């Protein structure tokens with residue numbers, strides 16, 4: 001008797017949570033949400049299954065998820081296995097001709113199909129693509145310079161086949177979304193001469209979020225959100241606050257391009273961006289469908 005009463009209380013709480021989701025389901029009805037699923041956020045098979053289930057639930061609720069995935073740690077493991085050295089400049093992998101082949105194999109092959117299978121296993125209809133399909137993401141070679149500390153002269157850095165998206169053609173994605181599919185996109189771009197480019201997955205996700213005028217860009221990473229100088233997660237940030245935190249050095253390392261991607265995507269047409277911990281169970285659902293949210297919301 002005692003036990004069944006306690007169970008009933010749990011059911012009521014569950015029903016209340018479902019009921020509280022109504023305004024959020026209405027807000028995101030027929031909206032596109034781009035989700036960047038980073039290599040660190042992927043975790044084991046159970047975490048992958050949880051992510052796939054949440055994505056399938058979103059689609060079932062008539063919210064249109066578009067997944068852009070990374071795979072940095074998985075590329076690193078494959079390069080190590082094949083004895084290929086790799087280095088990073090400003091968080092970007094210097095990518096020579098041999099490396100770009102391995103990057104494409106890992107991202108557009110193994111990881112892309114793992115995510116597609118996981119979503120389809122949950123009853124979704126995922127379709128795996130890379131930026132090469134239908135010229136989805138046309139790139140130019142990324143140019144970077146570095147100031148020599150002694151002469152103060154800017155020197156050009158050659159990162160090889162690292163691409164900067166210059167044109168996103170989202171037509172195929174829009175067609176798939178309307179036909180009830182879930183696009184899963186590997187951040188491999190195509191050059192105007194047909195060459196292959198390795199694109200940072202945050203950058204690729206931001207470019208798609210802007211081109212698709214997504215109502216949200218969710219950047220799943222391995223920290224709870226953007227933290228202040230005391231290490232506390234900030235729930236809301238404006239572009240001005242982001243600029244100040246970068247200037248003060250509170251936002252540093254890999255978080256700088258992530259925040260920059262969020263700001264660029266918003267400038268390009270996305271509604272708002274959220275940086276959140278992809279390893280936390282149901283992170284996307286909590287962010288989209290509850291009043292608590294998760295992570296750091298960046299909006300104007």
Ligand SMILES: Nc1ncnc2c1ncn2[C@@H]1O[C@H](COP(=O)(O)OP(=O)(O)O)[C@@H](O)[C@H]1O
Pocket residue numbers: 038039040041072091202220221222223225226227228250251252253254255256258
């Ligand atoms: N203010 C900050 N708040 C949160 N994380 C920060 C901050 N400044 C720097 N970081 C670092 O940024 C990292 C996230 O960037 P990165 O490792 O490139 O993520 P991913 O591999 O998911 O793309 C965090 O793990 C953290 O070490």
Ligand SMILES: CC(=O)N[C@@H](CCC(=O)OP(=O)(O)O)C(=O)O
Pocket residue numbers: 037038039040069070071072073075091092093103162163187198199200201202
């Ligand atoms: C140019 C560049 O650095 N490309 C990245 C692409 C994958 C990526 O960004 O994956 P995560 O999001 O898991 O880090 C790389 O080669 O690692």
